[in-house]
Amino acid sequence: MEIPSAYLQEAVNQFASLPGVGRKTALRLALFLLKQSNDEVKQFGQAFLNLKEHVQFCKQCHNISDEPLCSICNNPKRDQEQICIVEDLKDILAIESTQQFTGTYHVLGGNISPLDGIGPTDLNIESLLERVSTGGIKEIILALSTTMEGDTTNFYLYKKLSSFDVKVTTLARGVAIGDELEYIDEVTLGRSLVNRLPYESSLKH
Amino acid sequence: MEIPSAYLQEAVNQFASLPGVGRKTALRLALFLLKQSNDEVKQFGQAFLNLKEHVQFCKQCHNISDEPLCSICNNPKRDQEQICIVEDLKDILAIESTQQFTGTYHVLGGNISPLDGIGPTDLNIESLLERVSTGGIKEIILALSTTMEGDTTNFYLYKKLSSFDVKVTTLARGVAIGDELEYIDEVTLGRSLVNRLPYESSLKH
Numbered sequence A, B: 001m002e003i004p005s006a007y008l009q010e011a012v013n014q015f016a017s018l019p020g021v022g023r024k025t026a027l028r029l030a031l032f033l034l035k036q037s038n039d040e041v042k043q044f045g046q047a048f049l050n051l052k053e054h055v056q057f058c059k060q061c062h063n064i065s066d067e068p069l070c071s072i073c074n075n076p077k078r079d080q081e082q083i084c085i086v087e088d089l090k091d092i093l094a095i096e097s098t099q100q101f102t103g104t105y106h107v108l109g110g111n112i113s114p115l116d117g118i119g120p121t122d123l124n125i126e127s128l129l130e131r132v133s134t135g136g137i138k139e140i141i142l143a144l145s146t147t148m149e150g151d152t153t154n155f156y157l158y159k160k161l162s163s164f165d166v167k168v169t170t171l172a173r174g175v176a177i178g179d180e181l182e183y184i185d186e187v188t189l190g191r192s193l194v195n196r197l198p199y200e201s202s203l204k205h
Helices: A006-016 A023-035 A038-054 A089-096 A126-133 A148-161 A186-194 A199-203 B006-016 B023-035 B038-054 B089-096 B126-133 B148-161 B186-194 B199-203
Strands: A079-086 A103-107 A139-142 A167-170 B079-086 B103-107 B139-142 B167-170
Touching: A006 A023, A006 B038, A023 A038, A023 B038, A023 B089, A038 B006, A038 B023, A038 B038, A079 A089, A079 A126, A089 A103, A089 B023, A103 A126, A126 A148, A139 A148, A148 A167, B006 B023, B023 B038, B079 B089, B079 B126, B089 B103, B103 B126, B126 B148, B139 B148, B148 B167
Parallel strands: A079 A103, A079 A139, A139 A167, B079 B103, B079 B139, B139 B167
Antiparallel strands: none
């Protein structure tokens, strides 16, 4: 049987268009909203109208921001000589939560992925090279996913950056804290053996 | 670290207010929307503004509808002498999908649940009794959940309806089709033994 209201059907369709939301969940969510007060539902819908209308992207690092320059780029305490390359905001939040990084970021907006039709020109790479070419940058930290696409993008950036006088580093690969050795894939375990560290370094944190 | 945009934060908060959506999922959904076109996001937000503004409830059965009378109550082919009592629209959709019921419905809007502060007056029970008291109703089918709350509500309705000349029935309880005997709870299995059926009835469908 079809849903007996075109408006409810439309709300269900919209929820179902979100990633990971099926039609049964979408109906459950729409019926939940229908039970809420008028004001609450109005706020709900309005939040998404405002989102697209008012959110900006930092003109330096392309992070999401309410100002032309984001709060990290605008912070005089952050080291402007270090740029950490990330895919999107979620990665910035993850790195910020470690409290181990005091530099700035550059949000690529994705990875190079020919299968998905995403090439270098679809990402914020040109503006990164501009940032580096103006000078004053000492280190670029590649912090992309350790997937095929992430590795491709890392290599592309490494090649592009090699003409500049900057140090290019990447996140350490190795055994995650809490991991049991028997369950680690052999590539990670192999690399962590090759790149083994002096024991004293593990006592630092 | 906080989300660097108040508008994005608000969108995340709104998603996270939905049942079963955590803050990480909410952020993922909001970032997904941010990547969509202006028109798509506008449609998304607008769908929920329209939902609450335009959706009506059928004045006879309280089902969701775009008209004062829903498409089932308004259908001359449906048997107006049978009323199936359900909790909400999801249950109507489930029963309609069986194609075994040709009567009408009455949507209670929930179950009696003192722990959640839901009493009989919070449900569409008064209007059900009115429907029955006007006459012409021959059978009431109780199709509520087989939970403590559903059973309580069933019993309450049964008592209230006993003063009218209507047959009150309930959905058959028993072994679900596809179930393996060893995994069935003993109450269901016991009842299905007590209420055993002539073998021929299982050949009908």
